[in-house]
Amino acid sequence: MFGLMGKILRVNLTDKNISEERIPEEVAKKFLGGRGIASKYLFDEVKSGIDPLGPENKLIFMSGLLAGTPSPSAGRYSVVAKSPLTNIWAQSNSGGRWGVDLKHSGFDGIIFEGISEKPVYLVIDDGQAEIRDADDLWGKNVTETTGVLKEKLGNKFNVAAIGTAGENLVKYAAIMNDIHRAAGRCGLGAVMGSKRLKAIAVNGTMEIKIADKKTFQEISKKQYELLGENILGAGLQGYGTTLVLDIVNVCGGLPTRNWQTGVCSFAEDINGESLSEKVLVDAVGCFACPIKCGRRTEIKKGPYTGEKGEGPEYETVAIFGAMCDNSNLEAITMANYLCNDYGLDTISCGSTIAFTMECFEKGILKTEDTGGMEISFGNSDAIIELVHRIAKREGVGDLLAEGTRIMAQRLGQGSERFAMHVKGLELPAYDSRAAKITGLAFATANRGGDHVTGYVQGPTFLASPFLVIEESEIEDPLKENPAETKVVKDLEDALTVFDAVGSCKFMGMASDAQEISEIIAAVTGWKFEVEDFRKIGERIYNLERAFNVREGLTRAEDTLPKRLLEEPLPEGPAEGNVNNLGILLDPYYEFRGWDKTTGKPTPEKLRELGLENVIKQIYGSKEQ
Amino acid sequence: MKIRVKGYLTLKKLMGDKAEISLEIENTTIKGVLELLSQRFGQDFKNSIFNPKTKEVHSHIKVLVNGRHYHNLPDRLDTRLKEGDEVALFPPVAGG
Known part of the structure; x- marks a missing residue:
């Protein structure tokens, strides 16, 4: 092969x-x-x-x-x-x-x-x-x-x-x-x-064989040249993924104080520029990647001086920073190092801490529940201490180790309203009330509240088109436009292929589906065209959806936290906005070929994708 | 009327590394502000904003007025500005 x-x-x-x-x-x-x-x-x-x-x-x-x-x-x-x-x-x-x-x-x-x-x-x-x-x-x-x-x-x-x-x-x-x-x-x-x-x-030293080396080298060379010229790459190399923090904040969609607002007053203390000035040592890249968006860093002041590692990237900065109302970039960087060493997801960890801070603010959690810790917004020492306690499941850390959904179920007292997860997965740092279509992507992503399944923040917050799909433009991010739900479907399918071939999703902004299909054809020796690229993405995506349906997932779970559906953003360019998800779900299901009542992929869709064996698994024997 | 302009990242550097610039200007559009800034900050800034061949604003440059991307506004670069408007300028960005 x-x-x-x-x-x-x-x-x-x-x-x-x-x-x-x-x-x-x-x-x-x-x-x-x-x-x-x-x-x-x-x-x-x-x-x-x-x-x-x-x-x-x-x-x-x-x-x-x-x-x-x-x-x-x-x-x-x-x-x-x-x-x-x-x-x-x-x-x-x-x-x-x-x-x-x-x-x-x-x-x-x-x-x-x-x-x-x-x-x-x-x-x-x-x-x-x-x-x-x-x-x-x-x-x-x-x-x-x-x-x-x-x-x-x-x-x-x-x-x-x-x-x-x-x-x-x-x-x-x-x-x-x-x-x-x-x-x-x-x-x-x-x-x-x-x-x-x-x-x-x-x-190991085993060879990875390429069917048509000449064509492969030609296309790869073109892609490297393209990335070399691409100013997108230069920005990512210069500032890391935290490059986007300012623009998200300017749009009024940087989740701050556990999504109480989308405007962060101290963004300039934690943005890409600040990161470069305060902690950056060098830009680092993955295998065969000229972009080098990774950050090799060292803390140069405060109690963690001398600590070294990699990161933080955008999500980590936004979540341990704005979400926790913490402007201390050194503490954010230290929290990242600790998460890496303990092996913790920075998004879920930081979000769970931000949720805990709001519970503390509202009196749902008190010092007697936290072993005396003041888990108030902006308390950077508490953030660091909580990361340790979560990893070790010590004291209140044992509760936080369960994640936001379980915490809210146990604490009650209305905390579910501001437990910022979808299907149990803590949301990333883009407030969907400031770009409505991102709410649909969060609500429907196969793995739960996630931003890289559909990456629709690209054409909205960042105004960066995705060349890998035919049409990715969003006319007005503050309006729910049913026709634009196809952008979410198309991006989800295309980016699924990226995960299948092992490509970084940033390449989707620089390469089109034709070029990626040609690379796949050259490597494998298969006849592989854009149509195959699109169909395979859709097939994999539907198989994953079928797994979830088999676990009992229904349309009811394709939703957002109540805060996003009912609490308008209080300030900034998106002031007054909530997510009206209902307008977007039906057309999205239609584009997907999913049943609008149950959320299941229809038998026709599954047959079309060559997933006949899945039909019995999610419909029982009567639909065979 | 007074318009505030904020440049970010590489564009901030080309605007004298100032966090914010205040412009006194009457009866203008987004494009008018970009032209005025080009006169003030010189050729490097101008080439970063305008394509030297087509004289059009580079498609990868992000210009927002009060947090709204210009291409989401009905009159796009011809959008008329009003007292107190805040213009934000970004080079190409990706990440997250």
């Missing part, structure tokens, strides 16, 4: 059996790799209703089809499982170079099954896999775990690991690779922890 290695490892952690399987060519052609193939295995092999932290859940790592080829910005891998945070389909995606090294070790992916009695780690070295005892690693965080494994195995090994947050089953624990890169969202670090799998170390 070209592009893919064509093989996966199946590792049963209960009986320690390891086997190799070939990926059937028809599966590769229908699902490409990464998120696509992983979701196919998850749908086929995991029954509905299982405990995400039990032995029946499977944790599937899968590198992208293009990962390891010199195609620019395409070295990413996906992790897929049922989420302990949302109880539905979950995918988390990460860059760096671990996904590339996994392929060089001989495998596109690994399916972990069962639960190990004792802590273990997996080593793959040039096609040979072995489960080893991890007793000495358990209790260590990501930096130390990676260091110990590199010392034991050699520096050429690359490590994906969990920290103590994953061991302690924090519901939004991340899986970290290359020390600083996170497969952050949906709590898949907790799934890894539940299996007592501490780490996966990979190394």
